[in-house]
Amino acid sequence: MQMDKDYFQTKQEQAKAYFQTLQAQIQEENFASALIETLHQYQQDKKKTWVNIDHWKQQPSKLFISYLAKSGQLDAYLHRSISYIYFRDLGRDITSEAMQNRITAVTEGVKNYLNQKEQRVPFHLTELYQMAQKESLEEVFFWVSDKLKRVSAILPDGLDKNEAKRKIMKIIAGVVMHELEELDGELSKDRRRQLLDQAVRTGYYYGLTYPLIDDVLDADMLTASEKKTFAYFIRQTLFTGEVLPVKADDWQKNHWEFISAVHQELSEAFHYLKSCQPEENRQLFLENAYLFFEAQELDRQKHLDNDRYTNEDLYTSVILKSASSRLIIRSFKPFSEVENIEANMFHYGMYNQLADDLTDLDEDLANRNVTPYTYFVTYREQNSNLINPFAMYWSVIYYFIHKLYPGKPEIRDVILDRAINGLKRLKARLGKERYQKLMQQFSFDPNFDKALEKTVHRTHNVAFFDKWIRDQFLDTLKQNQQLKNQFVSKMKEIKEQVEEQLPFESAKNSLEEAANDSLSGNAKRLRPMMTWVLAKEGLRLPDHLVLSLVKSIEYMHTASLIFDDLPSQDNAPERRGKQTLHEKYNHATAELTGLWLTQRAVEEQAVIKHQEPGRLLELIAYSTRTTQNMCQGQFLDLQAKGKQLTLDELRELSVYKTSFGFEAALMMPMIMAGESDERKQAVQRFAYHAGIAFQIKDDLLDITGDAKLLGKQPGRDERNNSSTFVSILGKEEAQKEMWRHYMAARKELATLPDIAFFYQLLDYLILRDH
Structure with a gap:
């Protein structure tokens, strides 16, 4: 089965259209004023339930959840966090009655679990094993444990092995979450076990592509010629649907053992992901995987010393890679048809990518990586046509709040909570002085700047459980x-x-x-x-x-x-x-x-x-x-x-x-x-x-x-x-x-x-x- 040659072109056109929509919004006269009013209304609504829990965050991070419970804010904290996951990762309209009931039920389940664990989330292997035991998933637990050891053994010391494990575990959790949402309550215990086992393996094999493809191609361990050969192998495998062999002659002697191991693991991953696809989804899987890889490659081929990139060049690949990474998960199995799921996944990914790129600006500049932020900082004085990426970030927020979900404060609040929380975390990490300089660099409207700074300063209760989990997981590793x-x-x-x-x-x-x-x-x-x-x-x-x-x-x-x-x-x-x-x-x-x-x-x-x-x-x-x-x-x-x-x-x-x-x-x-x-x-x-x-x-x-x-x-x-x-x-x-x-x-x-x-x-x- 070969991939449709027109698919990538079709998605590129879709990404360009989305980019043009976002660009047009920035140029609207009322863009900044509408955002200011949105921030004002958001703040007013926040005050109705205002209880400042930010001071609790000064306590040891592992005790944060227990302080939330003591202050009576744990329910709201978990509901906000779970709502965001359903909206971002599952593409759901969280305003529907059915979805609200589901989010409430999941929130209660997570809270009960935390109460049993004295408001802590233990990350020891024994805890994960007990979770696996409850679902009779011991076999796949052993399998993943062995596989993660294998990944650590393969990766050279120059690559971050802990970050590789975190990414893989995060993808596994995401795929399992998708699976759990689609499980029929009438399923037999054995069938439920089979589906969850497959979800774990699927998540692992998909997650494996981050350290063994993206990180390898982003790092300096391979020569330019070897990277080109490696990219060709990935591209042709996805394009044809068949794994290509690799030959020792194409690699330096000291790289061959590593490449052989990577080829073996990726071949195994590809065959599994392809084989467990429903027949009707295999084409979609190959198309989205190819789309993701090509979008990543488009970004990888950019050089910061090239002053000729257009706004479309900079943003189209960002839209494609951020959207396709989520669409791949959706292609793993038929999901129930719910309005706007694919549209949400396609459009919302860019919000996360632009937020991440802002956080990683200094690191990306040091590494000479091309992102909308690094390119804007480097060339804004000589190219006045460059779009401010922070304005583009807020254009995505504007699009969801005012175009896709107008008049729905639940959507507005969860998106702005996440945005404000991201800026608060960035300010805490960089320090007040560096943060203010950063905001000045990306200022696009003085009145909006003031409104945003006031919102960031005055708004409380916007922390998210998944961010806390991420921090704790990395700390634990x-x-x-x-x-x-x-x-x-x-x-x-x-x-x-x-x-x-x-x-x-x-x-x-x-x-x-x-x-x-x-x-x-x-x-x-x-x-x-x-x-x-x-x-x-x-x-x-x-x-x-x-x-x-x-x-x-x-x-x-x-x-x-x-x-x-x-x-x-x-x-x-x-x-x-x-x-x-x-x-x-x-x-x-x-x-x-x-x-x-x-x-x-x-x-x-x-x-x-x-x-x-x-x-x-x-x-x-x-x-x-x-x-x-x-x-x-x-x-x-x-x-x-x-x-x-x-x-x-x-x-x-x-x-x-x-x-x-x-x-x-x-x-x-x-x-x-x-x-x-x-x-x-x-x-x-x-x-x-x-x-x-x-x-x-x-x-x-x-x-x-x-x-x-x-x-x-x-x-x-x-x-x-x-x-x-x-x-x-x-x-x-x-x-x-x-x-x-x-x-x-x-x-x-x-x-x-x-x-x-x-x-x-x-x-x-x-x-x-x-």
């Missing part, structure tokens, strides 16, 4: 990255300190030499790190005691690995990125070294000097029971080889092999600190769930992991015919099981000393790639 970096840095720091203490310095016999060999290598050191952090930060135990506990727990764990790897057991050739002990030495040396390390672990405990000897005896008794449990776990593992285990049997095996080790890492310092039975029980529950989650992740990595990162060859479980959570449950159900235990473990952390490290550690357990 930034904070999460900072926390992750701190966690990784802390892990590295503790690991280095631990590993300095583990080796036996004299190595006076072959067993000590073998022990040192087994203790070295690319080990995670999770257990001794857990002991270290809890003992030092949570329980404030003295350093000499902490060190003995840390060495003891690692010696116990390493010994268990030596036995686990023996030919009589798992017969593993590699461990921690190098030869296993029995491979390097012999079977007898490996067995004796494992036994020697278990005894050395007990010795490390026995030499601890403590004012309460009873605790020391309890510690030794506990650690020896733990060693027995680990032996029992390995025995159960051997008994299970070649057998099909039940899920309960596999959980029991995981508890013996993994959970008891995690438990010991925390219980041993708990014992020495004399902690309560209640806390010790919480440790047991935490370790139970964390250990199973860890084991499931190991099972998943055994089928998907990278040998270099794992330090061992994946696929060992299958080769040994071992029962795993994946072999019993399948990949998706194993992921669900992992998340169930992960979330239960997080819950138990609330009863333990409040240490951020352990929350980060849990996240690491399920998000790690080795």
